Amino acid sequence: MTVEKAVKQAMSWFDSGEFKAVLARRVALATESQSTERDEAIQRYYQQEINPALLAMGFELQFIDNPHAVNRPFLIATRIEDPALPTVLSYGHGDVVFGDDENWSEGLDPWVLFEDGDRWYGRGSADNKGQHSVNLAAIEQVFAARGGSLGFNCKLLYEMGEEISSPGLAEICQTYQQALSADVFLASDGPRLSAERPTLFLGSRGAVNFRLSVNARDKDYHSGNWGGLLPNPGTLLANAIACLVNQQGQLQVAALKPPAVSAAIRQILSDIEVGTTPGDPQIDVDWGEAGLTPAERLFAWNQMEVLSFLTGNPARPMNAIPGKATAVCQLRHVVGTDWQNLQQHVRQHLDQHGFHRVEVEFLRGSPATRFDPTDPLVSWALEVMQHSSGKKPALLPNLGGSLPNEVFADILGLPTLWVPHSYPACGQHAVDEHMLISITREGLQIMTRLFWDLGERGNSLLKAHHEHAAKTGGEA
Structure with missing residues (x-):
């Protein structure tokens, strides 16, 4: 069997309607992780949809209770063909956000896969059931094409709490480091750069949420009687925010700025255009860092x-000076940012500019990650993707948004390659969520080639990766 025959076999399987039938069953299970009424559906997703596919390929299954979320378990699936072969770790989440059933367009139901033109509508179709189903199907196709083997060792980690911020995921990866040890991480989540362009991203920006508050007094006072005598918390807070980020959206806190954009990253991003897809908002060219x-x-x-x-x-403005004002702010950040000390940096900056009355509270935060874009594993993935699709893929050093990539990059220490099978207008987390059939088919073709190629020359790829890392220290 050659790779061309394996891909042709995978495409025939897809075109027969088998993938659609699989996805329809998975979408039908209302695995809303925010709802305590969906515990049975979550268990059934593992038992009916994931377990049989993995057991048929000889995977060993280990179910782990979530230490921080009851009935939101993890699954580690392992298939070791030969310790001398490379090991790939992949990931997916079977939980979804609330269906929001009543607000979907007429004729659509979040729990019924519906085809309309190039779209498959259904909750989880894009995030993440459709995406990890593509990857699992690709593994199945390679397994069948090779007559019952993959040519590499494979580990899969599934969770059922991603939509509630992945409670327990970091702890599980810490505790089960050996069980999850691998040579490379390859998975799918998030959107492509655009529907037309296959995309590889290597990490994600981090995010820190924090609250700014001004608590001037316990009650409001008439603006006619006291205006000009009592400080207005809203005015103070508005000016404090303007001290942190100016009228052009430019961050003013030097301690929270990242290192200068490297030449390597500039070169990679010179090929990337954003905001060009129909339906995208109009970009303001004067907004953001100059x-x-x-x-x-x-x-x-x-x-x-x-x-x-x-x-x-806001609903019923009164002729009064408010006693309080509060704002929740967020810093999206890239690698190299001192985000852990954000509260201290914001406090110092505000104090330096006279805003002593503004309180700063750290709410939550996540680190940024970025695998070295000059690593040979990256060029390998891009070459395979281009050969599979006939299109030049987009390389993103990291997503603009956030994923729990730090557990794979930092805790498990893996090179992280993400190949998304969705696109920006998929309706993720919104009504009428859908995935494009054309992207799904192309995604299966890409992933089948990637997994096949790992079975063909995985060890040589890893050797090149390690040699590169030894020379560069893993830095772009």
């Missing part, structure tokens, strides 16, 4: 956003 391209601002720089701002009663 001297950077839109792609560099999104994928290689830090940005502070105001997520909410509350003072007084």
